[in-house]
Amino acid sequence: MTQTTDGAQLAALRFMGKVVAAFSHDFKNSLAIINENAGLLKDLTAMAGSGRPLDPGRFETLADRIGQQVQRADEMTRQINCFAHSMDKTAQEVDLSEMLALAAALSRRPAALQRVVLEVAPASEPLRLTVFVFGLQRVLYECLQTAISASKPGSQVRLSAAGSARMMKVTIAPTDAAEKDLTPPEKIEQLADSLGAGIESEAGCLAVVWRRA
Known part of the structure; x- marks a missing residue:
């Protein structure tokens, strides 16, 4: 090893x-x-x-x-x-909105300690994704910790999901971040890559993106 x-x-x-x-x-x-x-x-x-x-x-x-x-x-x-x-299989088909709800639950206490409210905005229709769920939750957790740490007390972090024929995307958006440039740990970018996704920082938000050929 x-x-x-x-x-x-x-x-x-x-x-x-x-x-x-x-x-x-x-x-x-x-x-x-x-x-x-x-x-x-x-x-x-x-x-x-x-x-x-x-x-x-x-x-x-x-x-x-x-x-x-x-x-x-x-x-x-x-x-x-x-x-x-989430560790049962290396690949499971899941609904992305349900994964956001679980991610928010896993980060509930860290957010509360920072006096930050997590808000989940589910997609208007199911977004099916085949992925290693444990790895996905790690990526979302670390992105959330980055957003929570950058947020001012009393503010919110909004999680949303969207999809199209060519892309699926999770956006983690602080409503009042003390820092505008959000950069997750490099190790999480590597983990996201192993899941077939990329992490993008845009306009004070973090996005986990799956692009389809």
């Missing part, structure tokens, strides 16, 4: 580690909220058991809060499961 191969595998593992760590933090936050509200429910139950009159609405409010966090955790489970299966 060459040093280059070792470096590529280590970079892939680091990417996986970042994603899993971010999701574990969010899971822990949901569990903390559930635990807090479950404790309040227990206190209210004890108060009711002692004969103290209570407003049923308080129970309903706490149950709703717990339900919201259960739904949030369920959605995160679906997302991390989808990410895990």
